[in-house]
Amino acid sequence: MESKTLENLRVLIVDDQRSFQLMFKGILYSMGATNVAFAPTGEQALAKCINMDYDVLFVDYHLGTGKNGKQLLEDLREKKLLKPSSIFMIVTGENTVPMVMSAVELEPDDYLIKPFSQRVLRSRIQKIQHKKVKLNALYQALYDEQGDTIIELCQQEISTEGRYQQFCKRVLAETFIKHRKLDAAQQVLSQNLEQHRSGWALVLQAQIYFDQGEFQRCLELCEEALESNRYFAEAFDLKAKAYMAMAQPDEALQCILNASEIAPHSIKRQYLMMEIARKVHDMPRQVQASKQLYEITRRSLKQDVIHLQNYIRTVIEAAMESEEPQQKNRYQQETMIALQRARLDESMIKDIDFDLFEVLCQARLESLSGQQFQAKRTFATVADLLHGQEHSLADAVLLLNQIGEYEEADSLKQKISKETLDNPVLDAIIQRQTDITVSRKEYFAQYNKEGIRLYKAGLFSEAAKQFEQALELAPMNTGAALNYIQSLLQLLSQPQHFKVGDAFERCRKAFRVVDNMPLPEHHRVRYQELLSRYEKIRTERRR
Template sequence: MNNKTLENQRILIVDDQRAFQLMFKGILYSMGATNVAFAPTGEQALAKCANVNYDILFVDYHLGVGKNGKQLLEDLREKKLLGPHSIFMLVTGENTVPMVMSAVELEPDDYLVKPFSQNVLRSRILRIKRKKTQLAAVYQALFDEQAEQVVTLCQQEIGTEGRYQQFCKRVLVENLIKLNHLSEAEHILQETLSQRRSGWALLLQAKVYYRQNRYEDSMALCQEAIENNRYFAEAYDIQAQNYRAMGETDKAFSSIQAAAEIAPYSMQRQYLVMEIARDLNNIPQQVLASKQLYEITRRSIKQDIIHLLNYIRTVIEAAVRADEPASRNRYLQEVSLALQRVKRDEMMTREINFDLFEALCQARLESLNGAQYQAKKTYAAVSEELHDQHQILPDAIFLLNQIGEYEQAATLQKLLPAELMANPVLNSLFGDQQHFVDQKQLQFGELNKAGIKSYKEGNFTAAVRQFEAALEVAPMNTGSALNLIQASIQLLNSQQRNKSRELFERCKKTFRVVDNMPLPEHHRVRYKELLQQFDKLRDEFRR
């Protein structure tokens, strides 16, 4: 091999260690490179790639603060800044299983572990360049996301029986599955597996069987793939999906946990962890997965404020559902720390009115700590700001349901954009709370209905008792509070004054549920009428 391997190649080294940059530049120059640029961070590398179409990128996995090498690769692909001919090589000094497997899953062109020799580097580059040159049309079709064209080109290449036919078979099958041509994919895979039980073919056949609801057949292939390679995270993923489809949720969770331990930095995998943990009502694992989703996306192209909001929402929901005071306090502390940490990250919070989000979170915490009136007062102070804050509407709905304002919560829920509800974590949070609310509403509805019945029958004592019980279930429910006030006023009018002082004070206290609160029109009219009646009683009690 000559020393002109890298002649005329535009090269970018992305590494935050200056000493390594200079050492690596020397190696590249000895291989014929003359055009070598540097970037110490993923963000700077992304900016350089927007202006220059590099032929080869050597990217360290760890880049200090900001994007890591994996996230940079995701960004470059998403923004179409990594050309079909370009070579992307991840470089790292770490060789831990989670680090290596998470990087390998993203399929860079190669993965180098420091230290490496010049000969190893040269042979890797030459091998990749030959492959990219021979399959230039296939890589271009993949870059253009033309699945049908990829299928045609791969079939042509396989027909030549060249050195890359196994690679082309894998790409062909992946795109047939993408196009939902499952029978054709299965035929190719069966033929391939009859010759060699390769991991990629076992995995793709397991995927096909899963899509065809052939769970036992899919499971057998997953097991074979795992026995051949115990670090095959994707095989554990499909195994978990099969177990879940078969109703064996505990086994599904064991499988997805194994996958997440091997390669934790996959959004799809963490979503599956959350779904299965939710099936099992495993709250700590739901919190952990939601935090992992936030951390994975925080510096990547997938960054979205919803991952942060959902993490905090998940922790609050965990606190709501915690049975032990110690567990609840732990979750409450986690919420406070998360809110403090995030407020320092203006890049993350500028998309929304974060002060409004924080106020609603604090109101939910106040409600949890028994300060129901303060929680409702907090909501009243910010309710006017909610109309154009769709990202934060869920938090207002969660709060209203938590304090028992079911009618107002249902009204706000109709305003939620469909695209917001497409997020699986948010959807699950609504599902979890709705299950809780349904039970509470049933209990509340029966008590409130009984109170209305007693009131109509003129049994105001029973009505007061039943409306008070309803407010124990839904402490800040406006409708029931007004019902209680109305029944109390009727009872006060029928009792002697010296027997009524306690009831009078309780009625006065109930007004706090509705005083200075945002009310629907029908409640506002009723409130004013009842307030006038109560003021007359107040004058009598002062005499």
């Protein structure tokens, strides 16, 4: 009977090594398998599962450049392509802690490290089969996400004090928490913890304490869970969140670093890493976490160009804040490489106007390098394309604030949808830029306002000096440039009080800020009037 463990079952081996496929097939045949299929990549395995239900899947973690085994499992679950009775086993030759724990966190039915014996394989499969058969109704309810049925079936199994009562207690507590029935969850957990201080129960109880704002009690239970299992990444995650809630970001950072070292391939964990790293102003770790998020998702169903954009935005932000020239240059180079690499991944960028996003990023890099005129010219080439391009409005705002076009930036910012700002990384980047530029904008506004007052008082030379100060803070600001030009033209009308050649040269430089640039209507009309006056005065001086 034991030799027929896989009889009449459809088996799929997902491994990119042909030699292992053939060897493993021989082992499975000896266990009764006669219907065995192969897929060398995660993408091909997913395609096969769309067309066929498999009873048992043996999946290698590393599958070349495409989806890995963990991503395949996520995709199959997301698409409901794994039957409740199906067995999914990750099989790999790598046994490093980050790889093993990242895979185990997703809770496949089992995890095997090569090499393994036929006896071990048979024992593992039979154990899973027994559990799947005994809890068949529960697995179906979990698959169908029927909360009330899950609760009822778990309570039935627990009442029998059967072999799987611990599993059912955990599922029951998790279901209660998911449906915000915290009192019921606590009753299950407290009863379980009285009998056995299991790690899962400690962490679930700690999660309840966290939700209730009892952060110190949350920390204590997480510590207890880690004493019995130092690789309990979820306990470190929860500790990090508790420390953040207690305004202790340095302690939170150490916890999330521990969690990420154990199991780095978690989307939620990397988002938490970014949040904490931002709080302690650790740009290198923000960049690393944003890159990790992009890499985790780029070959899975969770692939989203937002992760690519956030990664590139974070690297540019790091370049802006870097005080070390070599580090700034490295970040700028990393941005260019990421943009070039993205162009080779058509599936990633197919849903957005990537050309527009790339041009805006290029302009931001030009501004970073001190090429303010070029940055504004680059923006001018795509300004008319921004209408209806929600994905790039925020990048235009970031660029315009960078070059000092505050009024236009504020105008565009009003058009960014709430949905776009629900992106926590982008929202944080915009908020950070706002915090950095607020004092600069205040001083700019003061100089500009004082210049206008002096101009109205007929003090054109003093007014020009104020507008010069404003342009030092915002060198590409159209309004300040036009104000400056207007003051200089008044001085040119009174050459006895001003060096004519110097005034013409200053006017010429100021016009560069607005020449051939897309302008709002009121600025465009004013620009044309000032340009006509300038040409007229220059012509008169030549006579």
